[in-house]
Amino acid sequence: MSTLVFGHKNPDTDSVCAAIALADLKKKLGETITPAIQGELTPESKFVLEKFKVAAPAVVTSFAGKDVYLVDHSDLAQSPDDLGEANILGIVDHHKLGDVTTSQPLECWIWPVGCTCTVIKSMYDFNKIEIPKDIAGIMLCAILSDTVIFKSATCTDADKKACEALAKAAGITDTQALGMDMFKVKSAVDGTPVRELVLRDYKDFNMNGKKVGIGQLEVVDLSILDKVKADLEKDIIALKKEGGRHSVFLLLTDIIKEGSEVLIASDDESVIEKAFGATPKNSKVWLDGVMSRKKQVVPNLEKAFA
Amino acid sequence: MSTLVFGHKNPDTDSVCAAIALADLKKKLGETITPAIQGELTPESKFVLEKFKVAAPAVVTSFAGKDVYLVDHSDLAQSPDDLGEANILGIVDHHKLGDVTTSQPLECWIWPVGCTCTVIKSMYDFNKIEIPKDIAGIMLCAILSDTVIFKSATCTDADKKACEALAKAAGITDTQALGMDMFKVKSAVDGTPVRELVLRDYKDFNMNGKKVGIGQLEVVDLSILDKVKADLEKDIIALKKEGGRHSVFLLLTDIIKEGSEVLIASDDESVIEKAFGATPKNSKVWLDGVMSRKKQVVPNLEKAFA
Structure with a gap:
């Protein structure tokens, strides 16, 4: 049975891209694992996945009986309603520690940085696994999104350093322009309920x-x-x-x-x-x-x- | 003000040695930090610290207003009673995820391995910092203690690999004998209330x-x-x-x-x-x-x- 990895409800670009990246890394470490999202993609996330030609994860809302990894959250309010019936193998996050608990030892990489994808970049490095070009591209976008192109108070040197390496791996020369393109998509509200x-x-x-x-x-x-x-x-x-x-x-x-x-x-x-x-x-x-x-x-x- | 790092109530050898090791690592990363313990040393822990000539941390039971790292636990029941008034900077652990929560982002390294010191060994490696001989010795003992000299169901390959490297760094040739010496001390009950x-x-x-x-x-x-x-x-x-x-x-x-x-x-x-x-x-x-x-x-x- 495949393990599922997913971010919070109302997924943002980090929740989507971190799930895809962690699934890629864990697959390369020998696990059977599929990324999922708890809700529809935002226009920003759609733009990011289309730009780097990465398939969107399926929307999944029930996880009872499944092995799961959480990314980008550790709060029950942001987790699936039946998380209590799932078996949590690990959490990769960059927020405060929430109220998710487990009854089994697990793997947590939770760092006070601007984006989950910055943590996952370090996990690739730690395991000496190369990040594919397309995954590097979406991870870069997730960091640009979460740090508001490095302007947010949450942005750390680790985020900037990760972006530099990811931009190189993704073949992106103008990171600032990529970020602004993304935020223009995010800013559009016309015709949206x-x-x-x-x-x-x-x-x-x-x-x-x-x-x-x-x-x-x-x-x-x-x-x-x-x-x-x-x-x-x-x-x-x-x-x-x-x-x-x-x-x-x-x-x-x-x-x-x-x-x-x-x-x-x-x-x-x-x-x-x-x-x-x-x-x-x-x-x-x-x-x-x-x-x-x-x-x-x-x-x-x-x-x-x- | 110095940050404090400490393990659970009724400290075992891992809680003591992990606090000492994490303080050493964080000091080398530029933090002002001191190890502490929430209660008196066990005979086993005393034996270990004396063997490698490492000073025992001070007993501290109140942490209000302090910056703290927790090692070897994330359960409130095992934490200081005034943990809610401390500022938790991070958790390094190898247990299930407990009910400690934070209102600020933090640094968690929690892995499903046999001992906190196995995780800290990886943190030294990740930061490319060499482990001092005496710290390597007590970390080795903590892993031997927690894994019952590799016999426990909690023992993983990562624990064995860490012990191999730590034994080398500590100049220990017979790991098994060191473990048995430690467990003989642990077994002694005569004269103990x-x-x-x-x-x-x-x-x-x-x-x-x-x-x-x-x-x-x-x-x-x-x-x-x-x-x-x-x-x-x-x-x-x-x-x-x-x-x-x-x-x-x-x-x-x-x-x-x-x-x-x-x-x-x-x-x-x-x-x-x-x-x-x-x-x-x-x-x-x-x-x-x-x-x-x-x-x-x-x-x-x-x-x-x-």
Whole structure:
């Protein structure tokens, strides 16, 4: 039976590409393993896989009885609902340590870097296995995406070094241009249903017993979102109600201005003030310099909820 | 402020030596870091540190406000009581993934091998840093201890390979003899208070909401324990009551016969039958071939409690 490797719900480019890369590496180490995704590809991920002619993983949502590796998450809220019936062989991630537990010893490579694919690059090196050209290309894109072309507070020297080596392996000479092409695809919102935009890069967290959803849209210019903003505000209120959530926050991140406008739907907006020292107006607030959900938003909110 | 690195409560040789080794490695990588232990050294650990002339870490039990690395555990029940007020920078371990969580990204090296020191050996190699002779010696002993000189079901090829390299680095030619010397020290019980024997290698687990303690004494011949067995049986009943535990199990492991007699103090002895298919008599049962708490006892008990 094939082992499955997959990233979090609402897969982003790192979750998709890390699953594909880890499957490639583990296959070369002798395991029978297939990458999977927990939901449909985003336009950005589609662009990346098409650019490097890599097949999209199948969407799988039930993992009971399977051997699995998790990539890019260790939070139950982002895992399949039946993860408890799966056998977790390992986790490769770059986030805080979540609430996934196991009853058997496992293999974890979790590093405080900008992207899971940076960790997997080191795993290839550690095992002295060469990264194929196409896999190097998608891993490079995942790092550019997660680090917002090296601008995010999460970006480390290890990410930059990995990108340099991956660009060489993939035959890419202008990394910056590749990144901007990708973010232009990511910025396009025309014709996309509003719920799809909210969920495009969305994660639920358990914060001190409260269910808190945090979505993020990264664009090359916030004005792109002007015509859909009112609908986004309405939709996060709906999403909050549907899931019995305490809050839903949607970060509209301007990757050029380097900051985020947060749209707020919450039972208690004061958590935002507690977390960031900024006062929301009309359930919105601009956070200058805040680009990383993982490093700048989640830890501050967790403290505010504690 | 110095970062602290420490293993689990009731430190065994791996918890002590892994903390010392990780501190050495991280120091060489530029961190200010000191090893610590959560409790007194066992006779085995004392023997090992004295043999290789390595200083014993200080006993530290409060870590609030400190930056810390955990080694050899990721279970809150085995962590300091104020771990929630510490900042966890990383975990190096070889057990199941426990219930420790963080709100910041961290560095985890957790591998399904026989000993934390085997993982740390790979971390030295990954960072291309040479292991000092004395540190290599104590790491070798930790692996010999945790794998019961390669006899345990937890022992992997990686452990054996690490020992080969570490023995060379430490100038040890007869690894087997070193292991037996260590286990002879470990087997000595004369003059040791009975509670100290019960707690010598003891861990509490949360199994489906029940507090379950599992201790282990490894000896070169079970007859060594004949004169203290009645006292051990009485003491685990007392220990069970004191801590509001559902069960305390004490494994008396014969490393030559390769099996364990389990002494049982439990609200429901049938969990043993469920877990191992063997029926206790007079609150005792012999489990042939069972030597590893981690790989053979904990997973089966967790299933029985589920």
